[in-house]
Amino acid sequence: MKNVSVALNVLLLGAVGYLYYYNFSGKSSGKSDSKKGSDNYSKDSACKRAHIAYVDLDSLNEHTTYIKMKRQELEAEQKRIENDWQSGYKNLEAKKNTFVKNNPSPTPDQINQIQSSLMQEQQQIDNTKQTLSQKLSEKSYAFMDDIQKSLKEFLTEYNKEKKYMYILTTGTGLDYLVYKDPALNITSDVIKGMNAKMKATPQ
Numbered sequence: 478m479k480n481v482s483v484a485l486n487v488l489l490l491g492a493v494g495y496l497y498y499y500n501f502s503g504k505s506s507g508k509s510d511s512k513k514g515s516d517n518y519s520k521d522s523a524c525k526r527a528h529i530a531y532v533d534l535d536s537l538n539e540h541t542t543y544i545k546m547k548r549q550e551l552e553a554e555q556k557r558i559e560n561d562w563q564s565g566y567k568n569l570e571a572k573k574n575t576f577v578k579n580n581p582s583p584t585p586d587q588i589n590q591i592q593s594s595l596m597q598e599q600q601q602i603d604n605t606k607q608t609l610s611q612k613l614s615e616k617s618y619a620f621m622d623d624i625q626k627s628l629k630e631f632l633t634e635y636n637k638e639k640k641y642m643y644i645l646t647t648g649t650g651l652d653y654l655v656y657k658d659p660a661l662n663i664t665s666d667v668i669k670g671m672n673a674k675m676k677a678t679p680q
Contacts, residue, residue, distance in 0.1 A: 534648030543675035565602035
């Protein structure tokens with residue numbers, strides 16, 4: 478469905494945003510904190526490690542197998558709902574045309590009868606579409622909640638070793654980074670980790 482990718486990006490943004498202050502919790506006192514906050518890097522063994530990283534949500538959506546598979550399933554279901562709805566209206570049009578053809582001079586009772594019948598069928602078609610669309614929306618939200626939970630879990634474990642203070646996101650409609658150093662891009666790590674996690678998790 479058209480809005481799945483955009484909605485998913487919004488939820489993924491929330492999922493990684495909470496890590497903005499991940500390493501600040503319980504570390505707000507002392508002079509060393511102010512010094513650490515003014516430095517963009519922290520020492521890790523003999524090298525410096527960046528405090529900031531970012532994830533490209535477009536790439537994450539396109540290359541995480543489970544996300545792509547489920548998105549395709551949802552889009553296919555949405556298309557089936559639309560096709561069934563359009564088919565129902567075409568059938569109504571065909572019934573009306575058949576009535577006109579078979580009744581060149583219909584009586585008022587015949588006209589009222591066919592109108593009532595067509596209106597009832599139209600209402601049933603619309604109600605069916607509304608019911609199926611609602612179920613699809615619920616399924617989509619459940620899917621996105623599942624992805625958000627999995628992403629949070631992965632990033633929490635991932636950041637225990639990386640120790641980033643900020644993990645930003647970039648993507649279509651969500652790109653607020655005017656400059657991005659490719660060296661800070663951890664998307665490939667996240668894609669690998671999410672693919673492994675979602676594959677290992679019973680779906």
